[in-house]
Amino acid sequence: MSLKSDLVALLTPSGQQHIVDNFDALGHDEQQSLSEQVREVAPVLEHYNRIFVASMAALNPSGNSSSDVEPPHDADVAHFTEASFAADSTRASVANAMRHDGLASIAAGAVAVLVLAGGSGTRLGQTFPKGMLVCPDLLQQKSLFQLHCEKILRLEKIAGCTDTIPLLLMTSPQTDKATRAFFKEHHYFGMSERNVIFFVQSAMPCYTRDGKILMETPSRIASAPGGNGGIYEALQKSGALGEICSRGVKYVQVVTVDNMLVKLGDPLMVGYAIAEKADVVVKSTPKVSDKEAVGVFARRLGKWGVVEYTEIGDVRAAARRDDGARLYDAANIAIHLLHVDFLHRAAEEMRTYEYYHAALKNIPTHTGSVAGVKLEAFIFDIFEFASQFRILQVDRSSEFSPIKNADDATQTKPDTPFTAVRDLHALHTKWVRASTNANSTATFEVCPSVSYDGEGLEGAVIAGAVSEAAQSGAGIVLIKPPSNL
Incomplete structure (x- = not known):
């Protein structure tokens, strides 16, 4: 039997023999590639066919x-x-x-x-x-x-x-x-x-x-x-x-x-x-x-x-x-x-x-x-x-703040990089203000290495950064690991 005949025999039970219709016109490397695909998928093709029928129904x-x-x-x-x-x-x-x-x-x-x-x-x-x-x-x-x-x-x-x-x-x-x-x-x-x-x-x-x-x-x-x-x-x-x-x-x-x-x-x-x-x-x-x-x-x-x-x-x-x-x-x-x-x-x-x-x-x-x-x-x-x-x-x-859509000029679309960062800043600002009793109007962004869920923001270094932000009127303040402040 030829290689193509072998592949047809593998595909016949599933009725998908057309996969190798153009086999003879392929180059050697392409034939080998398609042969590998058929041998891998053939054992499950009848299952896939049943999935197709059930899913369409x-x-x-x-x-x-x-x-x-x-x-x-x-x-x-x-x-x-x-x-x-x-x-x-x-x-x-x-x-x-x-x-x-x-x-x-x-x-x-x-x-x-x-x-x-x-x-x-x-x-x-x-x-x-x-x-x-x-x-x-x-x-x-x-x-x-x-x-x-x-x-x-x-x-x-x-x-x-x-x-x-x-x-x-x-x-x-x-x-x-x-x-x-x-x-x-x-x-x-x-x-x-x-x-x-x-x-x-x-x-x-x-x-x-x-x-x-x-x-x-x-x-x-x-x-x-x-x-x-x-x-x-x-x-x-x-x-x-x-x-x-x-x-x-x-x-x-x-x-x-x-x-x-x-x-x-x-x-x-x-x-x-x-x-x-x-x-x-x-x-x-x-x-x-x-x-x-x-x-x-x-x-x-x-x-x-x-x-x-x-x-x-x-x-x-x-x-x-x-x-x-x-x-x-x-x-x-x-x-x-x-x-x-x-x-x-x-x-x-x-x-x-x-x-x-x-x-x-x-x-x-x-x-x-x-x-x-x-x-x-x-x-x-x-x-x-x-x-x-x-x-x-x-x-x-x-x-939960997923990124599904691209930003647009108006920043009104939902689930964009802009809205995700906005929600992150809102959460982190809440963390910092709760931990430090900050009276700052600044917005905060906290590195994950500093805090996982709002913990670890009570220290003097963090409080100092918050106080400095309040005095300077900074818009958005990044809270980094203390060694990098």
């Missing part, structure tokens, strides 16, 4: 699903906000105890942080990984990657440990090389190379609307990232999950790279998971309005997940509890804490999971742009397999 163009949806019960949600602490001192004491337990877990090496870093930032007008972004209005002029690493190092210092929090970065084929080089160039931003673990997000083939796999070139299958739900298989397949488990990690906090305010490795979140014996804990904030374009945590047909804003429907979005609070109000802010047992279980479930999301897109191919389908699974799709799922409601102003 689930498409809901009206965006107004009426399937059985149930909001979280009171027992599912812990309100750990400033308002809840002010109203109930016992709740604040419980939170402090949980935070203490979380710090102990961090010191014991039981916590890792995973940053979803596959985005290339094209919506921001950049061609490099989003984590390399340096916001123009940030006085520190540090990339998102550097800010995240410095938060981890500061948290380790608070926990009284060194080099105990592994940082995992899930890249994409488009961002992996540049991200690795960026970290190496900057000496891993003070973290040990051993503790920065890269792995690549899985990809899915792109389909025509009638179920045929598209070809980007005659020798390359068209593919696209399979959504952040690919985290589970990618963690296991790459060996990263086994590596952190061998180090004693029990909990992995998963966050997006673009949230300027995220508390990486949050000890309160860890302590809450321990207290609740939860294998999945998610953070949430109330929606800012009924029509905010954000998904909400809810049960659908009795199973936990996220109901997107395009699916919830106007009636449910506006529904109220007896006390006037919004019924579907647990917004998904993409901060999740997952027990490693759940990660193992989810990886196994993904081997047969078929309920992906079909995105109808124009896909470039060697014959021109084609109306096609990209298949994505999201990390929260698999929460239905959690044995203990809990929601931790927090303050948006102190935990």
Whole structure:
């Protein structure tokens, strides 16, 4: 049998033999490349086909699903906000105890942080990984990657440990090389190379609307990232999950790279998971309005997940509890804490999971742009397999300010570098004024190496900087490590 015949035999069970239609016209190297792709994908193509069929069947163009949806019960949600602490001192004491337990877990090496870093930032007008972004209005002029690493190092210092929090970065084929080089160039931003673990997000083939796999070139299958739900298989397949488990990690906090305010490795979140014996804990904030374009945590047909804003429907979005609070109000802010047992279980479930999301897109191919389908699974799709799922409601102003859009001249667009830095300055100014009783009109920006969550700002050096800012009438003051002041 010829090489092409071998490949046709591999593709016939899935009905995707057309992948090698142009095989004979390819050069030797192109034939070898396509052969490797076919041999890698052929064993799972029938599964991918089933995913395509199920995902297309689930498409809901009206965006107004009426399937059985149930909001979280009171027992599912812990309100750990400033308002809840002010109203109930016992709740604040419980939170402090949980935070203490979380710090102990961090010191014991039981916590890792995973940053979803596959985005290339094209919506921001950049061609490099989003984590390399340096916001123009940030006085520190540090990339998102550097800010995240410095938060981890500061948290380790608070926990009284060194080099105990592994940082995992899930890249994409488009961002992996540049991200690795960026970290190496900057000496891993003070973290040990051993503790920065890269792995690549899985990809899915792109389909025509009638179920045929598209070809980007005659020798390359068209593919696209399979959504952040690919985290589970990618963690296991790459060996990263086994590596952190061998180090004693029990909990992995998963966050997006673009949230300027995220508390990486949050000890309160860890302590809450321990207290609740939860294998999945998610953070949430109330929606800012009924029509905010954000998904909400809810049960659908009795199973936990996220109901997107395009699916919830106007009636449910506006529904109220007896006390006037919004019924579907647990917004998904993409901060999740997952027990490693759940990660193992989810990886196994993904081997047969078929309920992906079909995105109808124009896909470039060697014959021109084609109306096609990209298949994505999201990390929260698999929460239905959690044995203990809990929601931790927090303050948006102190935990969530994502960067999704490019700045514009009017600075009125939401979720931009400008709004993220603005929110960071508001939070840090609040920290400084609370810690120093400052009466300054200045705005403050605090380096992550100085403070993780508002602690450590009571010292004389910091107070001196605040006083100097007050006297000089400075607009924005950067609070750096004392040795650099």
